[in-house]
Amino acid sequence: MNDMTSEGPMVEFRKDLFADERDDNLNEVGKPTRRQDILGHVTGRSPFFDDHLFNGLLHMRCARSPHHHARIRRIDTSAAEKMPGVVRVLTGRDVPVNLNTLLSLLDFGLDDEPLLSETKVAYIGEPVAAVIAETEAQARAAASAVHVEWEVLPHVLDVEEAIKPGAPAVLDIYPNNKFVYHGKYDHQKLRYGDVDAAFRGVDHVVEGRYQMSPIEQAPIETCGAIAAPEQNDRYVCYTSTQALFFSLGTAAKMLKIPSSRLHFIGGTVGGGFGGKVDSIHEPLAILGTMLTGRPVKYAWDRAEEMQVGAPRGAERWYITDGVMANGRIVARKFIGYFDAGAYTRLSSYAIIKGVGHLPGPYTIPNVYADVFCVYTNRTPATAMRGFGITGVDFAIEAHMDKIAETVGMNPIELRILNAYRDGDMKAHRREAKNCALIECAQVVAEKAGVTLSPEFKAATSMTGGGGARAALPAFTATDEDGRVEGFAATSYAKKSGASSAPVPGAAPASRPARVQASAQSPARPAAQPASPPSAAPVHTADPADKKPARSGAMRFSSLSGFRRR
């Protein structure tokens, strides 16, 4: 298979970089190889969920909210039930456990989202009833005959509007439209050193505001599932899910049946990109099968995929950097607003991931971040390719260019100057290892025909790090901003499942619903060691001046394990 293409090797190995990090007798890497599933793909025989045919298959379509935000006064399904071909119309009352949050399987977050909404809708397209009919056209016609009496509520579509006092509460359980982290704070915090003290000693303060749009994953195969009765009172479910066991656990929870009664078949996914983890189709299709005794397919059409399919969430970032005249960044402050849309899905997790990634791949001695998971009346956001990272990376790199412009520096050299080097301390208090940004930047410059000055051309990730750059800040400024009360400090969800769910439709509380009455008051963070703020380290020197990396340090390579270099 080495004669597949005449264009030569597909991967370029740089023998000068990280030679001791890898063996050269690789079996697969660097050589063309066939995917194990590609014969099925090119012959059209790969079994996608919809390629399983069933006699007597029923089709499910949902009636959806035309409003951004509305209370449901009444759902009248009587007309729809009389439509030709209609077998059954489901509403929220038919769902055994009609409230869930995806990450409840990891015991993270409050159950906030119904499968079929009964009391309130919080985004356009939110499903309120599911029609099951003999044909898709009949299901479609009957879904439009479901009559809902709405009480339209004020809505909010902008993250910063949503967290202002008096904004409409998207979810009753998060009345301030902010997810609660760790039972303590209405945002995710990162505190490292003292940015405000550092800003006082810099040559430039560079500010920027960055806005990313939601992005639809747009797989060519729309999301869907087919369920059918099996022997021994089990149900089989063919699904497009990207997360088979996630979907299995979610279906078992919402249908209140042991997962041993569910037989999930998946793994052939017609493009996912994150948009097929939300586990909406499987419980509905299985519920349809449970209530009709027949195979039921629930799949989105293209319009639904684009409108109600959860996208990558929009993000808004404010970055303030303190920069020395030589381009060294000594302080970086983030205020981030992540638009979760109407329900949590995976946004709360995306922020934890994103904050762990700050301040980007740069050694900055003072870092501050407040990142909010904000509810708005937009389509709920979910996973998409590096979600939590890609948005803020765009902001960071756009900001790096702005800094380069401000200090009059080549933007690639600015990145090399500030890049992580082996042995540096990262803002989340882990040592930087196996760094490669400098080498990547050098290759980019070479490929782009950008001439670097000899100093930056000679820089390496393996030297110049550690030492003072490995030191934790002598003082870290902390605060209690965004402290909330009334949320359980250790766990958000009770183990008992549905019974822990706050009552939907309850009067919007001025306080968050008390999920778990904690006997003892939430633990306060330990008092900070008293250190003089003047000790905030401000690195202004060029990293090349620093002493070389500690020789003989252990390095980890996924190929060869731990190794001393």
Place this chain on the structure above:
Amino acid sequence: MAKTPVTFTLNGSAKAAFANPGQNLLDFLRREVGDLAPKYGCGQGTCGACTVTIDGETMLSCLVLAQAVEGQDVRTASGLATGATLDPLQVAFMDHFAAQCGYCTPGMLVSARALLDRNPRPGREDVIEAISGNLCRCTGYEPIIAAILAVANGKARA
């Protein structure tokens, strides 16, 4: 309403099946005839996953009424291989990593085959034009273009 019998040729074999009223060719091929290679991606003629040829012309089967193929010659990706012998395009797609999720692949292959049947030596622009109605969300198209050109240039393994 009554079902309509439709008699046609599918990948060289005579076929007859009943079409439901208003049923499109895509649904008819998949549900009534059992050829699952054409895929549903949009149902509105924008994604190309359902591409077939009818009398040699590429068509979007989601936009064709099943009854319209009465007496006509329909070809899908299922007909590309002859027994265990793959079409050179199928081999080239495998070798060039021209499929990731594989969902657009049957339609993409039908468009590529139709191109090579009418123009055995297409240039890059011809290839791009020929697959411009087939959306792929995974590959970024370059591996697909390379695979088709490899066959056109005789560089693919037969």
